[in-house]
Amino acid sequence: MQKVIKTIIAAGAAAMMxxxxxxxATPSATSAAPSASTSASSEAPKIKVGMAYDVGGRGDQSFxxxxxxxxxKAAKEFGVDIKESAATNGEAASAREERLNQLIDAGYTNIxxxxxxxxxxxxxxxxxxxxxxxxxxxxxxxxxxxxxxLTFAANQGSFxxxxxxxLTSKTKHVGFVxxxxxxxxxxxxxxxxxxxxxxxxxxxxxxxxxxQPPDFSGFGDVAKGKAAAExxxxxxxxxxxxxxxxxxxxxxxxxxxxxxxxxxxxxDQALTAPEDVRSVILTSMIKRVDVGVYTFIKSVxxxxxxxxxxxxxxxxxxVGYSTTGGHVDAIKxxxxxxxxxxxxxxxxxxxx
Amino acid sequence: xxxxxxxxxxxxAAPVLAIVxxxxxxxxxxxxxxxxxxxxxxxxxxxxxxxxxxxxxxEATVLYLSAVAVAIGFKMNLFNIGVDGQYRIASFAAxxxxxxxxxxxWLNIIVAIxxxxxTGAVWALIAGVLKVTRGVSEVISTIMLNYIxxxxxxxxxxxxxxxxxxxxATSTQILAEDSRVPGISISxxxxxxxxxxxxxxxxxxxxxxxxxxxxxxxxxFDLRATGQSESAAxxxxxxxxxxIVTSMVLxxxxxxxxxxxxxxxxxxxxxxxxxxxxxxxxMSVALLGRNHPIGMAVSALLWGYLNQLSNGLQIGAGxxxxxxxxxxxxxxxxxxxxxxxxxxxxxxxxxxxxxxxLAMQAAPATKEVAA
Numbered sequence: 035m036q037k038v039i040k041t042i043i044a045a046g047a048a049a050m051m052x053x054x055x056x057x058x059a060t061p062s063a064t065s066a067a068p069s070a071s072t073s074a075s076s077e078a079p080k081i082k083v084g085m086a087y088d089v090g091g092r093g094d095q096s097f098x099x100x101x102x103x104x105x106x107k108a109a110k111e112f113g114v115d116i117k118e119s120a121a122t123n124g125e126a127a128s129a130r131e132e133r134l135n136q137l138i139d140a141g142y143t144n145i146x147x148x149x150x151x152x153x154x155x156x157x158x159x160x161x162x163x164x165x166x167x168x169x170x171x172x173x174x175x176x177x178x179x180x181x182x183x184l185t186f187a188a189n190q191g192s193f194x195x196x197x198x199x200x201l202t203s204k205t206k207h208v209g210f211v212x213x214x215x216x217x218x219x220x221x222x223x224x225x226x227x228x229x230x231x232x233x234x235x236x237x238x239x240x241x242x243x244x245x246q247p248p249d250f251s252g253f254g255d256v257a258k259g260k261a262a263a264e265x266x267x268x269x270x271x272x273x274x275x276x277x278x279x280x281x282x283x284x285x286x287x288x289x290x291x292x293x294x295x296x297x298x299x300x301x302d303q304a305l306t307a308p309e310d311v312r313s314v315i316l317t318s319m320i321k322r323v324d325v326g327v328y329t330f331i332k333s334v335x336x337x338x339x340x341x342x343x344x345x346x347x348x349x350x351x352x353v354g355y356s357t358t359g360g361h362v363d364a365i366k367x368x369x370x371x372x373x374x375x376x377x378x379x380x381x382x383x384x385x386x
Numbered sequence: 387x388x389x390x391x392x393x394x395x396x397x398x399a400a401p402v403l404a405i406v407x408x409x410x411x412x413x414x415x416x417x418x419x420x421x422x423x424x425x426x427x428x429x430x431x432x433x434x435x436x437x438x439x440x441x442x443x444x445e446a447t448v449l450y451l452s453a454v455a456v457a458i459g460f461k462m463n464l465f466n467i468g469v470d471g472q473y474r475i476a477s478f479a480a481x482x483x484x485x486x487x488x489x490x491x492w493l494n495i496i497v498a499i500x501x502x503x504x505t506g507a508v509w510a511l512i513a514g515v516l517k518v519t520r521g522v523s524e525v526i527s528t529i530m531l532n533y534i535x536x537x538x539x540x541x542x543x544x545x546x547x548x549x550x551x552x553x554x555a556t557s558t559q560i561l562a563e564d565s566r567v568p569g570i571s572i573s574x575x576x577x578x579x580x581x582x583x584x585x586x587x588x589x590x591x592x593x594x595x596x597x598x599x600x601x602x603x604x605x606x607f608d609l610r611a612t613g614q615s616e617s618a619a620x621x622x623x624x625x626x627x628x629x630i631v632t633s634m635v636l637x638x639x640x641x642x643x644x645x646x647x648x649x650x651x652x653x654x655x656x657x658x659x660x661x662x663x664x665x666x667x668x669m670s671v672a673l674l675g676r677n678h679p680i681g682m683a684v685s686a687l688l689w690g691y692l693n694q695l696s697n698g699l700q701i702g703a704g705x706x707x708x709x710x711x712x713x714x715x716x717x718x719x720x721x722x723x724x725x726x727x728x729x730x731x732x733x734x735x736x737x738x739x740x741x742x743x744l745a746m747q748a749a750p751a752t753k754e755v756a757a
Contacts, residue, residue, distance in 0.1 A: 120700065120707060123663070124661060125661070126441075126648075126693070128445070132441055133697045173553055173554060175553035214658075216555075217554050217555075218554040245536075247657075249662060
């Protein structure tokens with residue numbers, strides 16, 4: 035038995051060396067990512083972008099997908115060579131660091147780290163690789179020439195959907211479902227609460243977080259999202275806003291069953307959620323992670339890349355609310371008025 | 387000597403059989419899923435880079451401590467599912483204590499580690515006391531205590547958290563330079579600036595203590611005896627209730643050590659990005675290593691190696707990182723099956739040998755005829 039294993043290992047190692055010698059780059063078997071040879075044959079060398087997603091990865095219909103949308107847009111416009119990789123729940127901090135290092139080793143020297151959990155890893159790896167350009171979403175704690183910090187005023191966008199919820203609610207009772215109780219998600223809640231209270235201070239707000247850190251399953255647990263929203267609808271809420279990533283699907287299902295409203299998050303979920311629940315999505319708080327990612331790749335493309343923090347707020351159209359479905363058409367004037375007040379500084383939206 | 391070789395062979399046969407079965411099953415899954423089999427195997431059998439070796443050893447250090455904590459219970463036939471909650475609440479307590487910097491340098495580290503062990507022990511004690519006084523299954527109570535630990539720590543972290551400007555992560559006070567355990571450089575061995583956790587030495591010491599206490603002390607004998615047959619242990623005068631409480635406390639104290647290499651060697655604080663689920667991973671590692679001090683070390687390294695692969699599989703082979711979870715799951719299942727197969731094979735061999743010897747003694751004449 036042991037001999038067999040040894041032989042396999044030896045054969046594998048030998049095969050690895052052979053391929054390593056022949057191509058000089060990591061052999062890629064993916065259909066999504068064109069190999070180095072194809073990019074060399076085209077006129078200009080393609081920008082090589084390595085994506086390090088948060089837990090859930092591409093396909094979460096929310097946060098990660100929003101980042102992926104920006105990447106796809108850039109790929110369409112400039113022709114980008116893409117390599118993607120996602121975090122696993124409960125991985126070691128060293129695994130995040132290793133992910134960035136492997137992307138660099140594979141030649142992907144423009145790296146997008148999706149999510150604040152990458153902050154420490156980006157800090158270290160960026161210092162060790164000054165030639166590699168980084169973008170990190172939702173963190174501005176790193177200051178380095180080769181790191182672009184993409185932050186979003188999610189509280190401002192949440193204020194607007196909070197106002198939309200308050201203006202729509204007939205029972206004077208709304209709800210908030212947070213994925214994981216982190217400071218980031220608490221700023222969504224703070225903005226939402228402020229928006230509701232700005233319309234009518236007497237409205238009751240239910241609030242529930244699905245999990246507590248370090249358990250981040252609250253961003254991907256449809257059953258928990260459904261249970262939390264069901265409770266709120268049964269106790270009288272008629273609009274529930276979720277900032278719970280993939281768990282939001284459960285909130286929509288509950289809204290559909292109760293015949294009440296739900297509010298989506300990050301992406302325009304009336305376009306991304308499963309079709310049968312789209313009709314219950316009043317609006318979505320749009321956090322333009324896609325714009326952030328696109329901006330980063332574009333800056334690399336035209337050579338204008340600069341390290342530092344870029345805040346995507348209402349003013350920069352980095353956050354906002356969606357109008358798909360036409361459910362907020364009747365109250366749009368009021369929402370736009372709030373929006374103008376926030377941009378002008380007349381209203382300051384709290385962060386926590 | 388010949389018999390010893392056979393026993394050794396059978397001992398090694400089970401894990402090897404398990405790994406081979408896992409590899410075959412994984413290949414089948416890859417084929418069914420239409421993933422590139424060759425590229426996956428290239429990634430799986432690629433010699434790790436120096437910095438990856440460091441990461442594997444570091445991950446194994448933490449997993450090993452977790453496995454020992456679980457194994458102490460396993461030896462007693464106690465299923466301490468609560469190692470996961472115990473290590474998190476203990477790490478939090480240690481991080482808060484060490485972060486307050488009441489004591490200077492090394493003293494701070496040592497006392498914080500003791501605080502962690504004590505916290506883990508107390509958390510496990512609850513389940514132990516519930517079991518001996520009320521007959522509550524430790525499986526149920528420790529699962530519940532895991533949930534309580536999660537929410538309790540999250541609640542207390544809110545109070546203890548120190549805000550870092552621009553960061554969305556929440557964590558306790560970052561430890562001062564002198565309250566960190568320096569890493570061990572392996573630059574003389576391989577080209578990397580990454581360092582192995584200094585507390586790898588603690589893991590080795592714990593492994594030794596685990597072996598010594600179980601194999602060489604009266605307490606260890608009582609513990610193993612109780613685990614194998616409670617009634618026999620009672621008959622020979624063992625106080626089973628006290629054994630249950632003691633081994634839960636020891637298991638919890640060992641669980642308190644799990645987070646220490648992370649706290650003093652990597653994160654320097656306890657926050658919401660701390661590594662979760664180590665208690666459960668420890669169960670797999672203990673199972674794979676058969677609760678043996680060396681066996682668990684080997685399986686911890688294997689586990690660390692597999693965890694390490696998740697990035698390479700995505701980036702190098704373009705398949706889902708979940709493949710690693712599938713391989714790990716299959717290995718654990720295969721191990722359980724393989725051990726049973728090998729146990730039966732051994733039993734048959736023994737029976738055959740005994741039967742042959744008996745036959746030889748009873749009727750040498752008949753044997754000659756038969757031959």
